[in-house]
Amino acid sequence: MDLLREQLGLTGAKKGCDHGQCGACTIHLDGRRVVSCLMLALQASGRTVTTIEGLTGRAGALHPMQQAFIDHDALQCGYCTSGQIMAAVACVREGYASTAPQIREYMSGNICRCGAYPSIVAAIQDVATLVGER
């Protein structure tokens, strides 16, 4: 996380608790969600790292999950949001977004101090439905 934020200027992954408890620093490592705060940069060598900055399309088009978070107003202060979105994208991809209770269980590693949880769940359900219809 420090390498991303301090050296590479990719500040989308947020430093929240810095101990793997809040999920604000969630990124994808070889397509799987991990908390970047508990990972040594060396352990990423030779692997694919995706941060929130890498979610958007070429012309800056938002990822459907980013759009769904906006549509559902799934944030207040926004500090946890990039971690929430990275976890949410993985949650749908893993197939753990079929019901609201399942989403809540598999998103429990992302804490939102503002309590935007109902809208976060709704946003994820939207995207899960979208993906299911494809």
Next chain:
Amino acid sequence: MRGFVYSQPETPSDAVHALATGGADIRLIAGGTTLYDLMKLNLERPARVVDVSGLRELALFDTSGERELIFGALARMSDVAADARLLRDYPALAESLQKAASQQLRNMATLGGNLLQRTRCAYFRGGEPFGCNKRTPGSGCSAIGGLDRGHAVLGVSDACIAVYPGDWAVALVAFDAEIDVLGPHGQRTIAVESLHREPGSTPEKETVLSPSELILRIRVPATPLGRSSTYHKIRDRESYAFALTSATAAVRLEEGLVREARVALGGVATRPWRARSAERVLLGKPLTEETAQAAGAAAFAAAVAGRYNGFKIELGIRTVADALLIAGARAGA
């Protein structure tokens, strides 16, 4: 956090060699979710870190064996938790992983590393000015008589009441699991139940492993008991929290009577806690709310309450009883 020398051995023997020759301040890292966390708290200050996460042969697992299930020490918690055969034939093992940590952490954390997860005692993690015999031997235990709501009621000593925090090991001990360990003098096998020490007067010694030993794999004897098992975990919130109390239960019934039972406790003891007294209570009896409750009471007969954690005894008894009834339902009781 101080700087350290990092190495990536290419074989398990290279890793053990590095550990055996690297001095006292050397640590092994796999998923990193415990070690790196403790390094950020300055509780671990290794001069050298040996990263074994690239040892691919230790990342495999096989739940199809007729005699035993084999889990490489570096298999990820999330992969094993989602294994369809494990979910069907050994729900307690799968549930203990599903109910541990968050999906992000389960994607990082390994099965072997999870066994060695350190306690969450706030006095241990918090550092000075609090005394902690585990962190600094001889400095006293601030948890005893302190804010001990989360602490142990079984296996405690005058020196330490810190809870063993893991879930997976609590499921493993119920199934008589073993680990294969590689050290400088070769390989040996240890029962998971014998891996962790009770604190006694030396709480800083948490396991029977030597610092230069590496867990290679975990082996679980195959048993039909697995199908009628559960890992029941009671937490302050519904998900992503350490256990206040937890219980692994497995039962085999014949003609309505319990012929075999396994009970193990988490969240309440200083190490993964097999409750054989609870198992004995059930043998030859029908599985009912009364007998399940009696088994729970037997499991906690030796419990010692501190200042704020006495509620864990009643809660723990009920957790065992509920777990047994869930397992019983899966056995068709």
